Amino acid sequence: MKERATIVCRQHDKILLVTRGRSRWSLPGGTIRRSESPVEAARRELIEETGLAVDGFTFLFEFGGLTKRHHVFLADLPRHLTPTASNEISRCRWIRPRQVSTVITSVPTREIVRLLIGHKNVTIAFPAVDLGTVTAAGQLPAV
Structure with a gap:
């Protein structure tokens, strides 16, 4: 199974989606290289895809897709x-x-966004975010 860093970029009450040409919209992110950690991959992919250099990623959970395991991070972006x-x-x-x-x-x-919206311990909109239970557990069930 391939490992992927996926970033939920939040700015005010919105999240960032990206697309490649005429393909579907997705959360920014990409494949984790052998020499890097998931958070390093998240930082690199976000810069490569959006030009955004961000520090302070928060690990949310792992999401198991059919062929990829997503290491999902949250990045709060200033306006x-x-x-x-x-x-x-x-x-x-x-x-x-x-x-x-x-x-x-x-x-x-x-599915990742659905989990974030529906999970009682994650608030996707400002002003507050309470990630204590999710990050302590480290994982939500794969969908």
């Missing part, structure tokens, strides 16, 4: 940061989490 599509990414879009079901997304993106 002044604006993503710029680069590398294989053609567009970036801010969207409210509850609206993810209204756009064509990858299955893991849809």
Whole structure:
């Protein structure tokens, strides 16, 4: 199973989605290289895909897809940061989490956001985030 770093970028009450050309929208992220940790991959992928250099990722959980294991991180972005599509990414879009079901997304993106919205210990919108139980457990059930 491939290992992937997936980043939920949050700015105010929206999350960031990216797309490659005419493909589905997804959360930023990509394959973890052999020489790097999941958080290092998250930092590298976010820079490569959006130009956003961010420190302070919070590990949320692992999500098991059909062929990939997603190491999911949260990054709170200040209002002044604006993503710029680069590398294989053609567009970036801010969207409210509850609206993810209204756009064509990858299955893991849809399910990861659904877990975040539905989990009582994770608040996806500002002002507060309580990740204590999720990060202590380290994992939510694979969907």
